[in-house]
Amino acid sequence: MYFKTRTESPELLIYKSLNNRMVLSEKEKQYFSNLQKGYDGELMFDSFIEKLQSNRLVLNDLLLKSNNTTFQIDTLLIMSDTVYVIEVKNYEGDFYFEKDKLFTRSKVEIVSPLIQLSRTESLLRQLLNNLGFTIPIQSFVVFVNPEFTLYQAPMESAFILPTQILRFIKQLNAKYSKITEKHKLIAEKLLSLHLTESPFNKLPAFEYDQLKKGITCASCDSFSLKVEGRKIKCTNCEHVETITSSVIRSVKELRLLFPENKVTTSIVQDWCKIVDSKKVIRKILVDHFEKNGKFRRTYYE
Ligand SMILES: [Zn+2]
The missing domain is CATH 3.40.91 (Restriction Endonuclease)
Structure with a gap:
């Protein structure tokens, strides 16, 4: 239906x-x-x-x-x-x-x-x-x-x-x-x-540098998260999510906000803040997003 x-x-x-x-x-x-x-x-x-x-x-x-x-x-x-x-x-x-x-x-x-x-x-x-x-x-x-x-x-x-x-x-x-x-x-x-780009959108002006960085809780939007092994736990509402799924969610958010920008491992690390290991982030990007471009200027789609 x-x-x-x-x-x-x-x-x-x-x-x-x-x-x-x-x-x-x-x-x-x-x-x-x-x-x-x-x-x-x-x-x-x-x-x-x-x-x-x-x-x-x-x-x-x-x-x-x-x-x-x-x-x-x-x-x-x-x-x-x-x-x-x-x-x-x-x-x-x-x-x-x-x-x-x-x-x-x-x-x-x-x-x-x-x-x-x-x-x-x-x-x-x-x-x-x-x-x-x-x-x-x-x-x-x-x-x-x-x-x-x-x-x-x-x-x-x-x-x-x-x-x-x-x-x-x-x-x-x-x-x-x-x-x-x-x-x-x-x-x-x-x-x-059906058109996907609405001409009625009224978005505020914003730039990457002015935005607060960090993964937000999938359940309560709080930034108060801590890494526990391979998971991330919210200290506000106790919600638990795997690092992988929270990074994927954050990358999607980043791409929604900045569709023109390249998604690199360094940017994602800066954006997610809480995940210290570049290796972990790179693996998530490689596994879940399509690679585009060459080494050093690697970005994902
Ligand atoms: Zn929460």
Whole structure:
């Protein structure tokens, strides 16, 4: 049923890493917290989507381009006679709806999810038409947070409120659906057009020298680790991991942060800090990453 599962975006992973290794500005912290909240909301919605019966195709986090415009879809659900576009919002607190606009309780206007949604729907329609598919599209904004309240919510709208999600899923399950080759073709085609580099990323400026070095605990992000034989133990949460797996994890993090930089044994040693033996690091790199380049300027991919 899942054509594309959901994982943390590179942007969110970079923010997580930077948040551990440097001081983010208040604005960056806010942005990071919104990213995290958005992702948590999507996971919350996924737990409802899991209740769907078979014969439905799900594609999460699609980033597509149509009409020279990049757009993102949180959840795309393909059923036999309709494609559903679902935008997930993890807003919390009291909001009110007035003249097609959404406001917080303190009267701050929120970018209307309905406008965003109709734009996404029309871009997807154009894209599918260009690919030669004609299938009706329906779109919804799902507010997942149980502590979200919308005053003056319109009775007929694309909004699914927290108390309505379960019923929404039940209604989808009540609909007959049979997935044919055509539906699989739509999913495959959209997946092949999925963009991996998002133009929406807003990353802080950072340089290698300003970042705090060291392996972080896989469980609690703490830098307080100590080597015990072939393992690394966290003195904060007692989590134990092999040196090999923690170095691989750290190298992946390093490459995520600095995709342009060469990964050498010396840099990895400097980055991981805690592993004293160059030999150990070199062996992990040789065993787990592809070697590229000659001796002395060795780097790994
Ligand atoms: Zn820990």
